[in-house]
Amino acid sequence: MTSVTVHAPAKINLSLGVGGLRDDGFHTLATVYQAIDLHDEVRATRRDDGHIGVSVVSEIDLAEDNHVPVGDDNLAVRAARHLRDHLIARGDDAAGFGVDLAIRKVIPVAGGMAGGSADAAAALVACNALWGAGLDRSTLETLAADLGSDVPFAVRGGTAAGSGRGETLHPVLARGVFHWVVATSAAGLPTPEVFRTFDALSDAHAADPVLPDALLEALAAGDAEALGAALTNDLQAAALSLRPGLQRTLDVGLAAGALGAVVSGSGPTCVFLAASPEHGLDIAVALASAADTADVLQTTGPAAGAEVV
Numbered sequence: 001m002t003s004v005t006v007h008a009p010a011k012i013n014l015s016l017g018v019g020g021l022r023d024d025g026f027h028t029l030a031t032v033y034q035a036i037d038l039h040d041e042v043r044a045t046r047r048d049d050g051h052i053g054v055s056v057v058s059e060i061d062l063a064e065d066n067h068v069p070v071g072d073d074n075l076a077v078r079a080a081r082h083l084r085d086h087l088i089a090r091g092d093d094a095a096g097f098g099v100d101l102a103i104r105k106v107i108p109v110a111g112g113m114a115g116g117s118a119d120a121a122a123a124l125v126a127c128n129a130l131w132g133a134g135l136d137r138s139t140l141e142t143l144a145a146d147l148g149s150d151v152p153f154a155v156r157g158g159t160a161a162g163s164g165r166g167e168t169l170h171p172v173l174a175r176g177v178f179h180w181v182v183a184t185s186a187a188g189l190p191t192p193e194v195f196r197t198f199d200a201l202s203d204a205h206a207a208d209p210v211l212p213d214a215l216l217e218a219l220a221a222g223d224a225e226a227l228g229a230a231l232t233n234d235l236q237a238a239a240l241s242l243r244p245g246l247q248r249t250l251d252v253g254l255a256a257g258a259l260g261a262v263v264s265g266s267g268p269t270c271v272f273l274a275a276s277p278e279h280g281l282d283i284a285v286a287l288a289s290a291a292d293t294a295d296v297l298q299t300t301g302p303a304a305g306a307e308v309v
């Protein structure tokens with residue numbers, strides 16, 4: 001095999017409970033992730049000189065401060081290197097394994113949808129296949145956790161709860177397909193800045209967060225109306241304090257009849273739940289004409305995790 005192409009999904013957080021700041025600089029989370037049908041693509045082509053290279057083609061407009069790194073700090077490059085180190089540590093003759101990673105970006109950068117994590121997840125799955133490493137999904141998820149808090153979820157996909165700093169996944173019963181409208185912003189929000197703002201706005205001795213029962217029940221029943229009412233995000237106040245204009249975006253979507261509206265993760269992307277694709281179109285039109293958004297997309301969730309296409 002000389003080349004393999006992998007898709008990895010964006011995520012939204014249906015609930016995001018944030019607890020106190022841990023000694024390692026991360027916050028304790030209790031979150032429910034859902035992968036949505038919006039994918040980055042990574043094409044991995046084998047090199048035999050041990051070099052790991054990356055190039056990025058963007059399907060979205062990248063603001064100047066939203067560029068994707070194309071050097072060693074690119075998360076997909078770090079993923080390929082981490083996988084190779086793991087193979088060498090287990091005794092494989094992998095030192096000469098190299099790869100060119102061509103990333104096609106569709107997921108907004110620094111948008112709160114784990115786009116960089118999707119690229120890392122895609123690179124892990126792609127290099128695992130390309131190098132014939134034969135690692136199972138659970139080992140890939142363990143390696144993914146070393147790369148970022150939500151990389152394991154980008155590998156797994158579907159709907160899942162996350163605890164710890166978000167990297168420990170638990171199954172969640174979710175029925176049906178949900179219709180989402182996604183409103184992106186031209187400029188991203190750096191996740192660490194949003195967490196710092198959260199700390200400044202909140203009680204430093206916050207109790208450990210829990211998953212909301214109403215949300216879990218809505219997912220188990222496949223009840224979109226109940227799910228819309230249960231969407232929640234503890235980082236939303238911090239994201240809104242950094243980007244006050246997002247409140248208007250949320251209000252426009254709700255006024256257009258969305259079943260629920262929430263900032264995704266650390267923002268600034270906002271997501272809206274619709275009852276049907278037609279209902280989603282009404283919300284999307286209202287957002288595109290009235291709110292300060294870069295792009296308005298209609299999509300569905302849950303979607304599969306990182307997979308070879």
Ligand code: C5P
Binds near residue numbers: 150
């Ligand atoms: O894990 P990841 O690299 O995605 O995290 C990016 C940053 O987001 C961290 O450096 C930290 O500032 C913040 N973060 C956090 N608590 C988490 C996850 C992320 O404070 N559970």
